[in-house]
Amino acid sequence: MKNLYAYATSAVATAALIVTMTPATAQAAEASPAPKSGIARLWLKDPAKYGQPLSPEKCFPNKTCAQDFENATITWNKRNGVQVLNGAENAATFRAAGGAEVFGGFEGDAWNHAYCGPSVTTYNGQTRSLIVLAGEHAGASLDLNSPEAEQWKAERVQTGNCFYKEETPEPANPIIPITPDNPKDPAKSDVENASITIDALVASTTDFQPTAPVSAVTHRSGVYYSQDFGNNISVLYSAEQNKAIWMNTNAVAEYLLAPQEYGPYLWQTLVSNEDGQLTLQALVMQHTQFSYNWDDYGFMLYALPENQVLLSRPLSLEWQGEDYLIYHDELPALVNGFPDDVAGRVYDENLPVDTTFDWSSARYIGLPGVLVTKDADGNDWYIKATSEQKPLPGAVPVKSNMLLDSYVLSDRPRFASYGEWAYGGDYKMYGPMAMLGAPVGDEVHGTDPEGDPIVTQEFEGGTATWYKGTEWLGADLNERGLAKTEWYKSLNLR
Incomplete structure (x- = not known):
């Protein structure tokens, strides 16, 4: 596995801020967080990540406290605790829009909103707000408790629009019904249809050469069947879709614990070769009312070559013309816990x-x-x-x-x-x-x-x-x- 990220150490003494008394560091030293505040405690865990403080910690009448850093803004309030908006540009946009004094504390970090792009939500003691952080409308905000927000939520699936008004509305997002990739033979049982579909998948696979199966097609739970091909490689079949995809065997076991949470729709599999060993990145999806739409999201499930760590990456889909673009976080979650x-x-x-x-x-x-x-x-x-x-x-x-x-x-x-x-x-x-x-x-x-x-x-x-x-x-x-x-x-x- 290639390491795409290097993590900064969190053992940085507060005194490091004033070792070199250039004007910039002197200003940072004056703005150093109060040691006992929640914002300070979080910052001290990784100062290299958040950067030098740009201002002292300030508390506002909406009972939110905030402090700006080179690479982030950190807020605290009673409802949300300590939360971080990462990224210098994100933080600058938030400040320009009104900052914590207007919007209160963050509910979490920024994320790629399906309709508005990079955004963040906040709470100021009275209402929640959505603030757009990038693009032509960066800084636009919406009171999520307002009638306007309720109307937007009711219409956005059909319009595909953010809450701000575009001069030329984007075309409505097409609704594509989810249908089986191929019709089931009604004269055959689910296990027979599973065998037929799995055989077709094996015959059409060109990314790798699967070995002979080491087990028969087996009903696992609900609409799901699987077949084990050895070497941590299996096929998972959905009788609801009459579809089969490749998946690492231990990823199948994990998926079947909560298919509704991971996404019940079997979508596709990406095949990669890591250090000479096969990795099957199986994509599964959530969807609303059995249709693709702007709220679709799901997971990528797979196992590392050493078969010791099972990973899941949340993903979301964005409609671009006639194609979907997949977005997922760069850092995976540890599904199977800690030693x-x-x-x-x-x-x-x-x-x-x-x-x-x-x-x-x-x-x-x-x-x-x-x-x-x-x-x-x-x-x-x-x-x-x-x-x-x-x-x-x-x-x-x-x-x-x-x-x-x-x-x-x-x-x-x-x-x-x-x-x-x-x-x-x-x-x-x-x-x-x-x-x-x-x-x-x-x-x-x-x-x-x-x-x-x-x-x-x-x-x-x-x-x-x-x-x-x-x-x-x-x-x-x-x-x-x-x-x-x-x-x-x-x-x-x-």
């Missing part, structure tokens, strides 16, 4: 295995390495799990409702705190939430110093804090969480 020694877990098969719940029917979430199930009252219970998706011997179940309670409040679920904890964020693959791991202590309900209700809970990698009624959680990492972060960075994943 036991990195996660700080002690594996002893002689310890008892919990039998409080029927964990065989529980859902497995790979990044934090947990099984989750519900009790009769609807509470969510988590337990540390092994890579074989079984309860870790000696582990005990812990109740945690705030993870999913916050998730359902999000109108952008794949960007929510729960999504980062469970799968890695779309743009912050090794962000704090992804380092928390399993909950290990009880939820504690209380209030912050200003009397607002909060819930805190201890996790393997630190403490999570949730302001009730919001979609965001904050994560304060402990030594284990910080160690996981450094290990993840050391992989230098492309």
